[in-house]
Amino acid sequence: MPGFEPTNRVWQKLRANRAGLAGFMLVGLFGLIALSVALGWAGQEWSLVSGERWESASSEHWFGTNQLGQDIFQRAIYSVRIAFEIGLLVALTSTLLGSVCGAISGWFADTWADDGVVFITGVLDSIPFYLFAAAVAFAFQASAWAMQIAMVATFWTTTSRMVRAEVMRLRNRDFVQAALAIGLPPHLVLLRHVLPNTGHILLAQAAMVFVAAIKTEVILSFLGLGVKDGVSWGLMLAESTQEVLVSQFNNHLAAAIPLLLLLLGFNLMIDALQDALDPRQGSA
């Protein structure tokens, strides 16, 4: 490849992807909102009753008020923080758990360690997803992390199974044999050469878990098993089920539209990242 310059390859590919850039900007925008809520700069009046029931949008209440007279804009903004908290925490934890278990089970395939992991994932996967999440959240009701525990318990199995399959495939590849042949001990080969090659799976899985966590939060909150201390898009949607019956859509739209935008942005961003980071896709 004459004249090929390997540096800035990732950056160039990212810049060329317009949909991806739009995704980055959307996620970045929501990230800023979440950060400013977390730092106490915005969305602090989410629980304050500041108006009458069902006021329409005004300069004082941008999205109007809900049944109790709380400002819907404040609540929608505060929910961004909750969504990021849940999404990031669940995505990181279940990806970490899934990749460690999947890597061990794939590397030590056909040993007791593998049998154990496969058995556990099999059992967990055989239970219908939302039912299981609801059951775990119910069982841990006393804990503030009930919902997060429920989600991690259900989401890590998919990551684990995908990483296991990939590790089993990579284990017999020449570069793994070559890494052993330069004198690396097996755990370092697994850590330095096998797991990095599952990065594209981890990235895609983490993104899917992030999205799934935000969606599951809606359902669990609706069932009363979700966010307890605070407000979330799921709680807002649960509230709005009574309001839409009397043609009050503000609460519903203020939760649904940001939810949609964040999920869309996140998916676009992940697609772009995957294309740019995977060196195997760069070959001509």
Place this chain on the structure above:
Amino acid sequence: MSPALEDPVLAVQDLRVTLPSRQGRLAVVDGVSLELRAGEILGLVGESGCGKSMTGAALLGMAPGASGQVSSTSMRLGDLDLAQLDERGWRRIRGSRISMVFQEPLTALDPVFSVGNQLLEVIRRHQPFNRRQARTAAADMLASVGFADCDRIMRCYPHELSGGMRQRVLLAMAMVCHPQVLVADEPTTALDVTTQAQILHLVRDLARQSGTAVLLITHDLAIVEAVCDRAMVMYCGRISEEGPTHALMQFPRHPYTAGLLAAMPRLSPGRVEPVKDIPGSVPAPGQRPAGCSFSNRCERADGLCRSQVPVLHCADPAMPAAVHRHACHHPLAHPSGSATA
């Protein structure tokens, strides 16, 4: 002093690699002995599935799969007794004193790390260098395998290089710690013919310059003829014939060697014999015939061949026994007439 009289760098006696099966443990490498001397290139030839690659990996103490086992009566690298090494000891040897080049340059490099990264990993694993010294050593090594712009190559990812360039990189990784022994497992099979020649000449030059002994595993006798000093022909996990390349190629004594040679296409003007294949195929490890494992494909085989395993013995009494040996009860006649029936 002729190479045959020097002490070998690597001497292996009765190397066996076994795999578990329903009939008990099967020997896929069955009593191979070999000696390698500094700067020498030894060709290990045979059809697919005859145990060449297993032999190569066994020299690095690497058994096939989780349940394969390697054993030998003696295995010495210089003054070091490899047979006494535990796994930790082997890890210090691998990549530094005995290293390996794999067949597929496409897959033998980790796709997610740059070339420099992988080269530095080998150096930092085995040499007490700091970052700058390691980079210098890496760049020097890349230069000595024929790269002009080493800094750019270091930053490249494997998919950005051609097959020949990748094989050079792998060769650089294998040679960067100046090993005493290099095992090259079909290093040029995946490359086109002109690149093959370049890589083979590079291997030979590196071996001569650094005194590294090379075990070149191949199925291609033309490669053996081009670069190897000596050759061993392997069949069903055993050595059927070994000797200096020219003696073995000109006057093969074992019918299997002769069969391989007849199956080799030649374009030299003097020789227009048709290419002949060897009837049948290599039997699977569990289905090898008793006695000589080639007996079911050999037209010279008789009752003796089917009952007794032939041992390696001297091909020409006029020459020292170590020079040209074969394991056949009914070898082909030597053209000088000195052969014993």
